[in-house]
Amino acid sequence: MQRLPALAALLCSLSACSVGGAPAGGGDAVATMSTLASITSAVVSPHLAVSSLVPVGASVENFQPRPQDVATLHAARLLVENGAGLETWLRDTIDGAKNPGLRIVDCTDGLPVEQQNPHLWMDPLYAKAYVARIAAGAALADPQHARDYAEAARRYDRQLDELDHWIRAQIAVIPPQRRTMIVFHNAWYYYAKRYGIQLIGVVERNPGQEPSAYELAKLVDLAKRHHVQAVFAEPQFSPKLVRQLARSANIRTVEDLYDDSVGDQPAVADYLSMMRYDTETIVKALTENTGRHA
Ligand SMILES: [Zn+2]
Known part of the structure; x- marks a missing residue:
């Protein structure tokens, strides 16, 4: 054989x-x-x-x-x-x-x-x-x-x-109650699971399919209840819905995460640097003091 x-x-x-x-x-x-x-x-x-x-x-x-x-x-x-x-x-x-x-x-x-x-x-x-x-x-x-x-x-x-x-060491810097994310597209499930981040919601559950007004209102409610710091999106998607959600929930937007695609800048041009950049961006957004949840 x-x-x-x-x-x-x-x-x-x-x-x-x-x-x-x-x-x-x-x-x-x-x-x-x-x-x-x-x-x-x-x-x-x-x-x-x-x-x-x-x-x-x-x-x-x-x-x-x-x-x-x-x-x-x-x-x-x-x-x-x-x-x-x-x-x-x-x-x-x-x-x-x-x-x-x-x-x-x-x-x-x-x-x-x-x-x-x-x-x-x-x-x-x-x-x-x-x-x-x-x-x-x-x-x-x-x-x-x-x-x-x-x-x-x-x-x-x-x-x-x-x-x-x-x-793991970077995420440990975020206070545990702040380890929450709302994301535009559902690329963060396994990352969040591995590193103990709670994914509170996803704006676009199915690619290319916008959420209804009801679903968006539900996300705003979730963001407020869980004291979510930020909604995260990627450059390849339109920021319209993310900004609308952020305005309604009074949270910040982060619009430059990379996942399905690397970026064209050297800092995000390969998988390893992309993951480091994303992690630094997430940590920064979730640790910055907004003055609202202090
Ligand atoms: Zn994807």
């Missing part, structure tokens, strides 16, 4: 077929979104170049694939997707690419997805599981560099552990 894969690899090398049947010239890795591209790049660079289908600053949940995305997948060797229902548009793009050799990594495969929420990468310990799946997929797509991918994964794992410890 053990010999079959080795035999297949030998036959493959003897007949000079490309790894996994990828088309000639396609040696690259493609991630669905920039945050995943950053994690993937930490594992597969410099052997595979990594690109993202969803551009930096765009929403993965509302993404409309373009013809060039089909062409990108046609030429790719490795595709890294989050899965868990995040990339609803991806199946058609893969079908259109007609690339039977494309190795697909589903980062959340086998992970405990809760409340149908796909944003597991926002917990650095789940990000380690992503890294393991990416390294395994890269090793299958490009076996001659398998050891490098495993070594890079181990290195990045250590950085993720350091990140986890660092976030």
